Amino acid sequence: METAEIRRRWLTYFESKGHTVVASAPLIYDDPNLLFVNAGMVPFKPYFLGQQTPPWSRATTVQKCVRTGDIEEVGKTSRHGTFFQMNGNFSFGDYFKQGAIEFAWGLLTTSQPEGGYGLDPERLWPTVFRDDDEAFALWRDVIGIPADRITRRDEDDNYWHMGVPGPGGPCSEIFFDRGQEYGAPGGPAVDEDRYMEIWNLVFMQYDLSAVRSKADFDIAGELPNRNIDTGMGLERMACLLQGVDNLYEIDEVYPVLDRAAEMTGKKYGEHSSHDAAHSHPDDVHLRVVADHVRSALMLIGDGVTPGNEGRGYVVRRMLRRAVRSMRLLGYGGKALPELLPISMERMKQSYPELETDFARISQIAYGEEEAFRRTLDQGTTILDIAVTKAKQSAASVGGGRGATLSGEEAFALHDTYGFPIDLTLEMAQEQGVEVDGAGFKRLMQQQRDRAKADAKSKKSGHAHTEVWKKLRELGATDWRAYDGLACEATVRGLVLDGDETKELVPGATGQVVLDRTTFYAESGGQIADSGIITTPAGTLKVLDVQRPVKGLVVHTVEVQDGPVQVGQSVETKVDPDWRLSACQAHSGTHVVHAALRQVLGKSALQSGSYNKPGYLRLDFAWSSSLSTETRSEIEEVANLAVRQDLPVSAQYMSLPEAREWGALALFGETYDEQVRVVQIGGPWSRELCGGTHVSHSSQVGALSILGESSVGSGVRRVEAFVGIDALRYLAKERAIVSEISSLVKVAPAELPERISDLLTRVKDAEREIGRLKQEKALAAAGSVADQARDVFGVRFVGYQAGDVSGDQVRSLATDLRARLGDDAPAVVAVTGTAGDRPVIVVATNGPAREWGVRAGDLVKIAAKTLGGGGGGKPDLAQGGGSDVGKVSDALTDVEHAVGEAVTSR
Known part of the structure; x- marks a missing residue:
């Protein structure tokens, strides 16, 4: 049974049971605590928390979800994937435990010709919370499952809450026995590889007053309305109904994996067992490609654009991991144009908008791959240079052992060039160089800490989310931005430095929550309104307006005169020009x-x-x-x-x-x-x-x-x-055009032609100046060659050519080498200062190279003195730097290096 059909049957079944079908929310959701929707119940949280009244008593959905906490484990096990779909049915004060259990049992065990999933009832094992005798009795007496197939488990496995004070309750999970080839008998408590969890029924019935951990919390009492929240993993059910071992092999994922294997000449599963754990590296890479291509497709489809932070970085990382995995499998071409359309064809059955919007999605994904290919090429070159330096440093102190790439260099590759740390680790290891992983992690943590501190200071006035949630409980803000610019209002709450207060005094900057407002709160790309709030005692200048939690509008204000107090009547006045x-x-x-x-x-x-x-x-x-x-x-x-x-x-x-x-x-x-x-x-x-x-x-x-x-x-x-x-x-533009017209003495319409002519003249003049400089430098070459010094039998010329280009320096160096001839060893080092940056070229003749003097080695020494780098062949090499004042020192260092090379041979 295809995944799209499993999805369709779910929605059809629950719709026939009186549930309203609710469309999946986008993966980007309006929740300050979430990067992406990570569970099927997320869109329903306001109803469970009592913040909003649900428009239906029963609902069902198939929610798109993304979890990235274990992204490094993707492909290594059968349990880890990033994008997944969660089937859910929900009751808001309607049916409770018996209804949820009967609905679940009915859909699972009804035959496929009759619209169900057709699972064998004898292979289903429910679990219940340790003290939930009611659920145990329902499974045993109403459904008819033998008591020895119903497992009682503790809070860690069978109790649900949000991790904060609020609704919670016991849950009942349903497992499917995949057979003895997958593990030991005895039920879910014995082996959760053999017994696969497919459905979790949450019985939300208690109000938790404190939550210290998953298993440690206080129950304040019963909820006024008992609710049901269930979740079935669509991909897990697909595994069962399609007879495959893991989510990478279902119909929505495997076609991408299969095509990737074909492109790389690999044979998937050749070395693997039932589980994805302990897999061959090739299989892991193929699974990473299949998972990340689908996840990136869905995220870009929901509007996430690759970037360097937040959600954008997640998409960028997925696309880059997929491309890199293809390279590690031996494929160096463009991969996404081959793979992304396959994923779209599979997913469009459930999400037809993917096909409609594929031109945009593919354009973004293909552009990201092309950029990363350039990053890989550039980063590889930089990494090779860093590895060489590390080896040279180690060789100078310990014979080449213990070469280490610093954490700073690894972090620069990651932060500046987008070069993944895992790729740095792998490529360095291939060349026998370790990476200071601890130093890299320290720098990464420092960057995260800075980002967190910055994010905390933005838009919220440093207030914790709990402060806003508490104020939201007083009621939603009556938002009247569409209706006018002014209205009467009452102060519901005041916040100063993150804490609630009863009063804000003149000179203070804090937050004001009103029962109603005409100020537009920043959203949808539009910044907040400007204006004032007048109080009985004075004026508040509105600096910013935000919605830290849904339904609550918060004004950041500067109290200009007169205190403002909770409960006061005020008037909002939006600046009409603004x-x-x-x-x-x-x-x-x-x-x-x-x-x-x-x-x-x-x-x-x-x-x-x-x-x-x-x-x-x-x-x-x-x-x-x-x-x-x-x-x-x-x-x-x-x-x-x-x-x-x-x-x-x-x-x-x-x-x-x-x-x-x-x-x-x-x-x-x-x-x-x-x-x-x-x-x-x-x-x-x-x-x-x-x-x-x-x-x-x-x-x-x-x-x-x-x-x-x-x-x-x-x-x-x-x-x-x-x-x-x-x-x-x-x-302003007209004034600039007029001024330029006056300077060059032509009419505005003639400016393009006139400026083009002037630029041509400037380029011609620059070329002529360059030619004359080169002629002058070459004319002096004869006298310079005559000044060659003897360095332990090597004729050495060190010459500062002045303001000439790199090409001119190279020409001068080769000309001087020719003038010195091949009768005896000779080395030429010439510097120039093109564009205020020093350039050095070193040239050696045949006899010098026979004595072990190589231009590439010499130019590296000089470039280091100049504050840069360089390299080349033994006969000719070029480098550069940033410190013009070190030109003379660089030539001296080359001369000394020549002497050391000759005397040590």
């Missing part, structure tokens, strides 16, 4: 997005945005730079839309209705079931958006595109000014 400019910028973003899609095609989808009064930037999927003509066309289409005075409106509807209507859901955003669709000119621009907008496109005013650039693999960025800021920008 709001108008913000509306212009946000509507302008939609206009530019629509113009991009009209000019470039539907694959040019927005992947991120930022707008503030008068300015916007928009990131979109595209792999190459835009020509000047294309940018001008996009700008013209956008301004024509502004000129047409298109109506701008917002409507609320369900998410499925919005998608059917053609509204664009922007990647990286999380949406509720009811969404707000903003349209400009009807179908020309329809997007899901929570921002503030003008009422007609003409109110955007002038729109001037500043430029376009790359911000990552397969992602471009366009920036623009709108409204009065666009007019100011154009006026």
Whole structure:
């Protein structure tokens, strides 16, 4: 049975049992504690926590999930994967233990022709919490399972909570006996390899007042409404129903693995047993490729763009691990164009939007692979140099043993060049060099600590999430940003330095929570409103507005005069000029997005945005730079839309209705079931958006595109000014053009031709100057050669050529070597200072090389003195550095090295 069919049967079964089918939430979810959705119940947390009222009493879903904590274990065991799908059925104060158990048993054991999974009842083993006699009795008496096949387990295995005070309760897990070839008999408590867990039924019935660990917590009492939260691993069920040993071999994953094996000439499973543990390295690499290609496909599909931090870094790491694994398997070509379409073909059965959006997804993924291929080439060269230095250093003190690459060098490869540490470890080991792993980890931890400290200080006023959750319990903020600029409100809470307080005094900067507000809280790329809050005693300047938890709007303020106290009546006053400019910028973003899609095609989808009064930037999927003509066309289409005075409106509807209507859901955003669709000119621009907008496109005013650039693999960025800021920008540009026209004495229309002519003249002059310098240097070569000094039988010339290029230095060195002839050993070292950076070239003749004097060795010594590096062949080598003042010292060092080489032979 295909995975897509297992999924379909799940949803059909529970829908027939009165459950509302809820679409999977995106992998990026609005939860400050989560990088990605990592469990099927995550979208339902607000209902279980009592923060929101569920719109249904019964629900079912197949939720997309990603877990990255054990990414290094992917491929090594059958249990570790990054992307997976969790089937869930939920009850909110409706059915409880008996209903959950009967539903689960029915779907598992109903025959396949009748719509079930058709599992053998004799091979199903339930577990219950140690003290849960009710669940034990239901399995034994209602379902009819013998008591010796029902296992009681303790808190570590059969009790669920969120790790914080809140709902919790015992659970009952269902295991399937895979047979004696997989392990010992005796049930799940004996062998969880033979007995595979397939379903967990959580009976949420208690309010936990304190949680100290998985097994150590306090129960305050019963929940007012008992709930059910269950989870079945879709991939695990696929393993059972498809008769395979692990998730890498199911129909949604194996085709990628099979193609990777074909491309690399490997035979998967040739050395493996049932379990993926203790696998041959080739099999591990193939599994990494299959898992990471699918995971990256799903994450990019949900709007994650590869980057250097957060979610973006996870995708980047997955793609790079997949590409690197293909290289380790012996495949050096472009891998993703062969593999990603296969994964899309398998996954589109359940997620058809992947095929619709594949142009964007593939563009980003292929661009990332190409960038990483360049990284590998560059990083390998740098690593080779570092390894050589480590060997030389070890040789000078211990005969070559104990060569170690420092943690600083390994960290620089990782941090600056994106070179994976595991690749550094492997390649260094191949050359007999150790890596200071402890030093690398220390630097990585320091970087993480800095990032955490920075993140903690941003946007939250240093307050802990628990502070906001407590204030949220007082009720959601009545948010009125769409309705006006001012309203009466009451202060519900005040926070100073992360802690609740009753009063903020003049001069203090803290956070204010109101029962209602007209201030726009930063979201969807739009920054927060500016303005003031007036109190009976004075004024609060609003510095920022955020939503630290869902439903709660928090104002960061500076108290200008008069204290503000909890319970006071206040008035919010948004700056009208700020709001108008913000509306212009946000509507302008939609206009530019629509113009991009009209000019470039539907694959040019927005992947991120930022707008503030008068300015916007928009990131979109595209792999190459835009020509000047294309940018001008996009700008013209956008301004024509502004000129047409298109109506701008917002409507609320369900998410499925919005998608059917053609509204664009922007990647990286999380949406509720009811969404707000903003349209400009009807179908020309329809997007899901929570921002503030003008009422007609003409109110955007002038729109001037500043430029376009790359911000990552397969992602471009366009920036623009709108409204009065666009007019100011154009006026400034006009003034610059006028000034340049006056300087070169031509009309503005003739500037391109005139400047082109001037640049040509400058280049011709530079070439002529270079030619004259080279002639002058070569003319002096005769007298320089006559000044050769004897160094233990070697004729040595050290010459400072002055301000000449590297090529000219090389020509001079070879000319001097020719003048010295081959009658006796000769070495030439010439320096130049091209562009204020020193360059050195060393040349040796045949007799000198026979005496053991090699140019490559000498230039490395000189380059080290100059603060750089270099290398080359025994007869000719070149290096450089950064310290011009060390040129004379470098030539002296070469002369001494010549003497040492000759006397030690």
